[in-house]
Amino acid sequence: MTLALGCIADDYTGASDLANTLARQGLRTVQTIGLPATAFDLSGVDAVVVALKSRSIPAADAVASSQAAAIWLRAQGAGHVLFKICSTFDSTDAGNIGPVTDALRASSACPMVVVTPAFPATGRTVFQGNLFVWSVPLDESPLKDHPLNPMHDANLVRVLSRQTATGVGLVPLQVVEAGVDALRARLAQVQAEGCGMAIVDAVFDRHLLTIGAVALGYAVSTGASGLGLGLAAALIESGRVTKADPAAETEAPMGGHAAILAGSCSAATLAQIDVFAGQGPVLRLDAERLLADSEGQVAEALAWARPRLGAGPLLIASSAAPDQVAALRGRPDAGSTGHKIEQALAAIAEGLVQAGTRRLIVAGGETSGAVVDRLGISGFRIGPEIAAGVPVLRALSGQGPDMLMALKSGNFGGTDFFRDALKLMP
Ligand SMILES: Nc1ncnc2c1ncn2[C@@H]1O[C@H](COP(=O)(O)OP(=O)(O)OP(=O)(O)O)[C@@H](O)[C@H]1O
Numbered sequence: 001m002t003l004a005l006g007c008i009a010d011d012y013t014g015a016s017d018l019a020n021t022l023a024r025q026g027l028r029t030v031q032t033i034g035l036p037a038t039a040f041d042l043s044g045v046d047a048v049v050v051a052l053k054s055r056s057i058p059a060a061d062a063v064a065s066s067q068a069a070a071i072w073l074r075a076q077g078a079g080h081v082l083f084k085i086c087s088t089f090d091s092t093d094a095g096n097i098g099p100v101t102d103a104l105r106a107s108s109a110c111p112m113v114v115v116t117p118a119f120p121a122t123g124r125t126v127f128q129g130n131l132f133v134w135s136v137p138l139d140e141s142p143l144k145d146h147p148l149n150p151m152h153d154a155n156l157v158r159v160l161s162r163q164t165a166t167g168v169g170l171v172p173l174q175v176v177e178a179g180v181d182a183l184r185a186r187l188a189q190v191q192a193e194g195c196g197m198a199i200v201d202a203v204f205d206r207h208l209l210t211i212g213a214v215a216l217g218y219a220v221s222t223g224a225s226g227l228g229l230g231l232a233a234a235l236i237e238s239g240r241v242t243k244a245d246p247a248a249e250t251e252a253p254m255g256g257h258a259a260i261l262a263g264s265c266s267a268a269t270l271a272q273i274d275v276f277a278g279q280g281p282v283l284r285l286d287a288e289r290l291l292a293d294s295e296g297q298v299a300e301a302l303a304w305a306r307p308r309l310g311a312g313p314l315l316i317a318s319s320a321a322p323d324q325v326a327a328l329r330g331r332p333d334a335g336s337t338g339h340k341i342e343q344a345l346a347a348i349a350e351g352l353v354q355a356g357t358r359r360l361i362v363a364g365g366e367t368s369g370a371v372v373d374r375l376g377i378s379g380f381r382i383g384p385e386i387a388a389g390v391p392v393l394r395a396l397s398g399q400g401p402d403m404l405m406a407l408k409s410g411n412f413g414g415t416d417f418f419r420d421a422l423k424l425m426p
């Protein structure tokens, strides 16, 4: 059996978000961490999401790792490759959405790439090329304060044009609303005008069904989970995949200690930490001290955690409010602070697992990447959905520790997310 859909995600939470969407739509989906090191049994699998940590690395490195993933996915039979980006279009003028899309387009001789980060289930909609996060334009949303890629422009045609040499067209909502033929015609038109990519508007899931049906006709597309939903529906509709029942698999409880690690400084995660503080022990790490003496702070955090683990879930966070994050950004070593904090949280994760933690929730995409890499996990099967975009993940047995995880995108989940997650991670 060959793969119906190959996906390359630019971070690990984004990968599990997409894998969740594909599984809920009825695709048998596996998430791998990077490219599998050894031969990988894909029997019965419809879609693979290769999770990369390529969102915030130099563009040339992101291109190289994405190209390698695309080659592998195509070798497994994937007729279409979706490049999964963040639903808030996290990127800078240097990339990496434009450069990676350019490279995937060139290597598959794809004349036009549909690009849409719309994901209505989490309030991300695109209208006239402008990205909204619930009711506010992207540049007025909490993403304006992001520690790594503050977003100051909601107009995605402009944002993407700064990242690529090819023209970026726009397919407005009225065209998508008119259906697949109108969308195909508009894409042909923008291509004739010299564009190699087009931002496509979408406000409701029905728009993503139209977009998915059309995007499947090209070799490559770029988007968030909403586009995944459309592509999955199109694969089932066309008969290329037989719909699976996502609730069919039941799993034995994992047991072991439970812990939460937060490195996301998003508004949603900050609120979730505050709510959890009323339910269990919370250790708030001081970023300045963490940067000055990482080893000492990691040791202190583990000394705090070990005697508490047996009593129930606990939470350790480096997360801080926008003013503190901004203060850190003013330091001369600002370029490396995020990475250092991620590594400290990864070291804490490792210590927690050594102490018997088998259920681990991580908030933040970059943070999740560092943690999963440190734990040596090579892939996940997709379990029940905790909140839109966040599934329970079961580490593939025999590779890395046997455990349940939830990798929460910074801005996802309701205020009681951590308790909701723990209920589904027995
Ligand atoms: N107190 C802090 N001050 C500044 N940066 C921090 C602090 N705590 C964590 N960070 C860094 O901020 C970045 C947060 O990125 P991360 O991807 O983990 O979360 P996010 O962007 O909110 O989530 P997502 O990418 O899933 O939307 C990481 O590099 C993390 O190390």
Ligand SMILES: O=C(O)[C@@H](O)C(=O)CO
Binding pocket: 011, 013, 014, 015, 017, 018, 085, 086, 087, 088, 119, 224, 225, 365, 389, 409, 410
């Ligand atoms: O699309 C999203 O918003 C998330 O899956 C994500 O990528 C956050 O890192």
